[in-house]
Amino acid sequence: WYNGHAIANYKGKGDDNMDCQKEIQKYSEKISSEISVERMMKDIETFSHLERYTGSEDGERAAEIIAQRMEELGIPVKRENYRIYRSLPGKASLKIMIHGSEKTIALTPYVYSGTAENLKADLVFDEKSLCKTDQKEMESRMKSFKNKIVLTYESSFSFACAAKRAGALAILTIWKADLAHHGTLGGVWGTPEPEDLECHYPRIPFVEICKSDGEEIQKLLENNTATVSACLQVEMDDKVLPSMMPVARLEGKSKKFVLVSGHYDSWYEGVTDNGVANAMMMELARVFHENQEDLKRSIVFAWWSGHSDGRYSGSTWYYDQHWEELKENCVAHINLDICGCKGSDLVGFNTSMLEGEAFDKEFLEKYNDEEPIPPVPIARFADQTFWGADVPFAIMPKFGKKGEFFYWWHTKEDSFDKVDSKIVSRDTDVIAELMVIFAQCKRLPADMTGFLTIMENRLQMIEKETSEDFELSSMWPVFEKLQKTMEQFANALENRQEDDENMDDYVLKIAGELVRITYTAGSQYHQDPATEEPMFPGLSIAMGLTPENTSPDYYLAVQTRFVRQRNRLIGQMKQIIESCDNMMYRWKMEK
Numbered sequence: 001w002y003n004g005h006a007i008a009n010y011k012g013k014g015d016d017n018m019d020c021q022k023e024i025q026k027y028s029e030k031i032s033s034e035i036s037v038e039r040m041m042k043d044i045e046t047f048s049h050l051e052r053y054t055g056s057e058d059g060e061r062a063a064e065i066i067a068q069r070m071e072e073l074g075i076p077v078k079r080e081n082y083r084i085y086r087s088l089p090g091k092a093s094l095k096i097m098i099h100g101s102e103k104t105i106a107l108t109p110y111v112y113s114g115t116a117e118n119l120k121a122d123l124v125f126d127e128k129s130l131c132k133t134d135q136k137e138m139e140s141r142m143k144s145f146k147n148k149i150v151l152t153y154e155s156s157f158s159f160a161c162a163a164k165r166a167g168a169l170a171i172l173t174i175w176k177a178d179l180a181h182h183g184t185l186g187g188v189w190g191t192p193e194p195e196d197l198e199c200h201y202p203r204i205p206f207v208e209i210c211k212s213d214g215e216e217i218q219k220l221l222e223n224n225t226a227t228v229s230a231c232l233q234v235e236m237d238d239k240v241l242p243s244m245m246p247v248a249r250l251e252g253k254s255k256k257f258v259l260v261s262g263h264y265d266s267w268y269e270g271v272t273d274n275g276v277a278n279a280m281m282m283e284l285a286r287v288f289h290e291n292q293e294d295l296k297r298s299i300v301f302a303w304w305s306g307h308s309d310g311r312y313s314g315s316t317w318y319y320d321q322h323w324e325e326l327k328e329n330c331v332a333h334i335n336l337d338i339c340g341c342k343g344s345d346l347v348g349f350n351t352s353m354l355e356g357e358a359f360d361k362e363f364l365e366k367y368n369d370e371e372p373i374p375p376v377p378i379a380r381f382a383d384q385t386f387w388g389a390d391v392p393f394a395i396m397p398k399f400g401k402k403g404e405f406f407y408w409w410h411t412k413e414d415s416f417d418k419v420d421s422k423i424v425s426r427d428t429d430v431i432a433e434l435m436v437i438f439a440q441c442k443r444l445p446a447d448m449t450g451f452l453t454i455m456e457n458r459l460q461m462i463e464k465e466t467s468e469d470f471e472l473s474s475m476w477p478v479f480e481k482l483q484k485t486m487e488q489f490a491n492a493l494e495n496r497q498e499d500d501e502n503m504d505d506y507v508l509k510i511a512g513e514l515v516r517i518t519y520t521a522g523s524q525y526h527q528d529p530a531t532e533e534p535m536f537p538g539l540s541i542a543m544g545l546t547p548e549n550t551s552p553d554y555y556l557a558v559q560t561r562f563v564r565q566r567n568r569l570i571g572q573m574k575q576i577i578e579s580c581d582n583m584m585y586r587w588k589m590e591k
Contacts, residue, residue, distance in 0.1 A: 020442055027294060028436040034287045035432065037425045040279045044340070044424070047275035048416040052266040054086050054305040054314075055241040062264055062278070066303050067246040069282050075289050077248040082317045084243050084310045085191055087111045089182065090235030092207050094172070096123070096228065098220060107172070107207040109234050110155075111309055112186035114170075116205040116234040119149070121169050123228045125221040126152035134549035142166035149230055151209075151217055157187040157531060160202040170205035170232050174214030181208055182267045182410040184308070189527035190316025190385070200529070205234045243305045245314050248285055252295035256329050256504045258438045259300050259391070260284070260431070261315065261383060262336035263307030268412045271419055276340035278303060280428045284435065297331065297439045297504075304383055308410070311530050315383040323389055323525070330386065331504055332393035332438040337382050338409070339427040342420035343401045347430055349375040350396040352515050353454050356447030367430055377454070379532045380519070388524035390512025392446060393438065397430050399423070442498050446511045449490050452483055455518055458535045465543040469555075470562045472539075475570050482573045489580040492587060509579055517572045521565060538565030 046065065050058040063079075070077035089109035096103055128141045129152040146167030152159070155173040163171055175181045187200045209217075221228055245264075249257075262277035269275065285301050306313030319326065347367040349360055353375065364372035378384060378394055386394070400406075408414040438444070456479065463472050493506060521538035522528050534540045542562045547555055 024436060024440050027291070027440055028433050030291060031287050031432050031436060032429050034290065035283055035425070035428055037421050037428075039286075040276075040283045040424055040428065041419075041421055043279035043282055044271060044275050044419060045416060047278060048269045048271050051268055052264055052270065052275075053088055054084060054265045054309050055243045059265055059305060060244060063244045063246055063303065063305065066264065066278065066282060067244075070246060070248045070285060073286050073289055075248045075250065075285055077246050080245045080247050080318065080321075081242060082245070082314070082321075083240055084306045084313045084317070085240050086238070086243075086306065086310045086313070087113075087186070088237040088309050089113065090237055092116075092232075092234045094207075094209070094233075095231040096217065098216065105209065105213045106180065107209055107234070108180045108182055109236060110206045110208065111182070111184040111311065112201050112238070113206040113234060113236055114203040115236050116170060116232045119170060119205065119232040119234075120229065121147060121149045121232075123217065123221060123230050124148040124150055125218055126150055126154065127222075129153040135545065135554055136549050136551055138162060139551065142168070149232060151214065151221065155183055155208075157185060157202070157529075160185055160204055160206055161187070164202050164204045168204065170207070170234075172207055172209045172214070172217075174218070175208050175210055177407050178210045178212050179407065179411040179413060180210065182308070183208060184311055184530075186311045187529050187531065188311060189380075189530040190306075190311065190313045190319075205232060207232075207234055243314065245305055245318070246303050247318070248301045250285070250288055250292055250295060250299045250301075252292075252298040252439065254297045254504070256331050257298035257300050258435060259302065259326075259330050259333045259386070260336070260435060261302040261304060261333065263304040263314065263383060265305045265307050265309060265314075266414075267308060267410045268414060269416070270414050271416050272341045272406065272414055273338045273409055274307075274336070276419060276424060276427075277336035277338075280336060280339060280424070280431060283428065284432060287432075288435070295439060299435065299439055300330075307383060312383050312385055315385040316527060319385050319389065319527075326386060326389035326391060327524075328508075330389060330391045331444055331508065332395070333384075333386050333391050334431065334434055334438070335383055335394070335396045336431060337396065338406070339397075339399055340419045340424040341399060341401075341406050342418055342423065343404075343406075344399045344420070344423050344427075345369070346373060346398075346400045346402055347426075348373045348398045348400070350378040350398055351375045352392065352394040352519070353377050354392050354447065354451050354511055354515055355395070355445045356450045359445050359447070363433075367426065377535055378519070379534065380528065380530075380537070381532050385527065387516050387520045388522075388527070390508055390516050390524070392507055392511040392515050393444070394515075395434060397427070397434070399427050399430075442503075444504060444507045444511075446507045448486055448511050448514065449483075451511070451514055452486055455479075455514070455535075456483075458518075459539075462536060462539050462543060466562075467542075467546050469547075469559060470539075470542040470545075472566060475566055475573075478570050478573050478577075482577055485577045485580045489584060492584050496587070506583060510576060510583075513572065513576055513579075517569060536565075536569075538562070538568070
């Protein structure tokens with residue numbers, strides 16, 4: 001990996017390049033050699049005895065353990081205290097008559113589910129949840145939902161909202177395994193604003209039923225011509241309460257910093273999600289601290305709460321309170337979520353894609369026995385909260401198993417026996433090497449022209465899969481100008497002196513803005529909805545819609561959004577072109 005050519009453009013040129021490669025390799029090997037798996041396993045074992053719900057006694061204890069460890073190591077740590085609108089599921093059950101006898105089935109409420117007390121209603125099975133339906137078909141599909149408890153395979157926020165509008169009283173969503181698995185219903189990313197409280201929480205009882213129980217009721221409804229009634233109970237503990245998040249900082253020679261984060265709140269003990277990552281971050285903080293004298297950029301370690309039971313409220317609060325610092329100085333965000341799982345044999349990336357295909361391929365080949373899985377453009381999930389601050393690099397390493405998912409995710413089964421110390425060691429090495437690269441490289445590995453190709457491919461796909469009522473023709477001349485300008489800018493940036501102290505700022509201003517307009521639809525001061533969206537979410541909404549498969553009012557609404565998002569994209573691209581031209585003119589005048 002360190003002998004490759006994909007990273008030469010950000011390690012220096014000529015002899016300086018070789019010297020920088022050797023320097024980074026030496027630093028990385030030193031970091032790796034000093035990592036203690038035994039210490040991490042001991043910390044993981046400690047976390048395995050704590051049910052770390054946000055604001056709970058165990059949750060606050062875990063946060064304090066982390067903060068105290070930083071203090072013992074001599075690492076500056078701040079206890080960030082905030083208030084969260086947390087949602088914690090309570091007990092839930094369904095009573096139903098099956099084969100002539102009453103049966104009580106335990107259920108698992110989703111975060112931000114509505115409550116139910118002796119809710120008696122007939123059951124109906126959502127047959128169309130087994131196949132794809134268009135927007136117009138949704139209307140007829142939901143006619144049978146009125147005043148019913150709906151059994152379905154759907155679990156999305158949009159479905160919950162639509163079902164409630166159709167008059168459904170409650171939703172039972174069937175999980176793919178016989179485990180009590182937790183999910184989240186809220187459509188608000190982080191702490192709600194006033195209108196969110198009324199408009200963006202469905203407030204409908206929304207509970208999960210395990211696979212075998214769900215399939216049994218499904219067969220009963222499909223085969224029985226008689227009415228099947230049930231009684232639903234759902235308890236929730238939604239409240240505003242305080243929580244603490246430890247944030248530690250290692251000062252480098254530059255104020256520019258790499259943000260390394262992971263949530264510490266959990267479902268039950270949540271050992272692989274996310275106790276392992278918490279311990280890894282503690283150990284990495286120790287090792288980098290002991291090698292801090294050679295650190296070029298700073299490193300910030302943040303342990304979030306409110307991830308699972310607050311819909312990313314912790315990272316969003318931090319974003320709101322530290323927006324200016326993030327925008328000016330954060331060069332990369334490395335997010336840790338689900339690590340150290342036994343059976344894991346694949347290492348991949350969810351990434352903003354700015355580092356480029358060659359970077360990812362060379363890096364991942366080192367950690368995979370087979371051809372690496374191509375990186376995936378990072379969807380809006382986990383704690384990907386920082387797009388609005390123009391943070392250019394976002395990488396979330398994914399550690400998995402070919403053809404399988406870790407069934408214990410968000411269940412009681414996520415316990416200490418699911419951890420493999422050898423996998424913990426490998427995953428820590430992956431994170432450590434990424435940290436070294438972004439903290440130590442002379443030039444940030446921004447493949448901006450390559451990123452424009454990714455943008456172009458996505459926009460062409462959107463154009464291909466939308467009707468003639470959604471046109472991007474006015475955008476393409478601006479995009480072509482941006483491509484030409486970016487080629488000139490990349491060449492000019494390549495010829496800048498290595499010791500230009502503003503080199504990171506150039507990447508933040510241009511690449512950060514490219515990433516922001518690609519992955520968001522709103523302003524940089526607010527958060528987009530808490531839904532997993534693709535690249536160009538404000539344009540992608542129109543894909544596949546036609547007047548024939550969409551109601552007239554919805555079609556018009558999407559047209560309106562599409563035009564506004566197209567205008568936004570054109571306007572922001574013009575601003576990027578202007579910024580590039582201004583920088584290149586200034587560099588020319590300096591000569």
